[in-house]
Amino acid sequence: MNEANIRKPDEQAIAYQHAQPADMVADIVHPGVLDKWLEDDHLWVPTTKTVSFKPLLLNASQGYYVNLLRVRQTGVLSRHRHTGPVHAMVLRGRWYYLEHDWIAEQGSYAHEPAGETHTLYVPEGVDEMITWFHVTGGYTYVDPQGVALGYEDVFTKIDAARKHYESIGLGADYVKRFIR
Template identity: 65%
Template sequence: MTRPTDISAVPYSGPPLHGVPDDLVVHGVLDIDNCDERLWVPQTKDVWFRPLLFSVSQGYFVNLLRVRKSGILSRHRHTGPVHATVLRGRWHYLEHDWWAEEGGYAFEPPGDIHTLEVPEGVEEMVTLFHVTGAYIYVDPKGNAQAIEDVFSKIELAKEHFEKVGLGADYVNRFIR
């Protein structure tokens, strides 16, 4: 009797599935202090994002958000779920009693409206955000003021990468 051959370590050799994009691997994501500063896209004064993934077909983006100021950052509503992992510092929403702190995770449901504040004493806040849908920036009554989504993030990144010498096409490495 022949023993069965272990094929668990044999890679898949069939045809690729139709429409499946290439994998995306971004190295050094957690090395916040030693990454190329050109990768941080300015969003507003003292606020930057570092793109990790722009999913145009699924309508979401994943990025690191870096804030180097205390105070109110924005008031916004989510059209889809948001996942957040705090890598440095802390922040909270004025409308909730919980705090997002270094090493912690927060889930924000679609439709939630909140005002993000970075408290005094936090020199830098860095959070990994996975945002599905859009942020709708609103006034205190909930009236829409501006919208940010995967497409507006791509345009900001494209302009920034061109300006800092990486080239506008540099953004393509994050688009799937």
């Protein structure tokens, strides 16, 4: 490669000198997500007695969400089909899909393609599973034959979080800190 084509790094510790775009949405920063947030049961949004989530980003304008999912049960969590791709990083515990031969355990990354249908299973001996999920589109919950039973997307997540935050005294508007 010609040395004239090699990009030199900008090593000046000088902030960008112009305004950001006028219609740009604000940054979201949640300190302590991997420690203090995990321990604060108050902010986990329950979906069942043993399954809950903590939103990090609920992107209504682009139809995706990023959240922490916590499961405190062994067995089948759900069988679902993705309308878009999913990225996952396991923070605690382990899980797998009945349709695959791999196990996602603490420290693992998984990519799930759009269109895939699978059954999430938390094995014996896992008291708590927490996974970071970036979900594009939504899930259609199905029976073993693929018959639709329900769905979940960024809008159902927003509604669930709004109701939970209202019920614990933070107010329905608390969810706005996660919405973009």
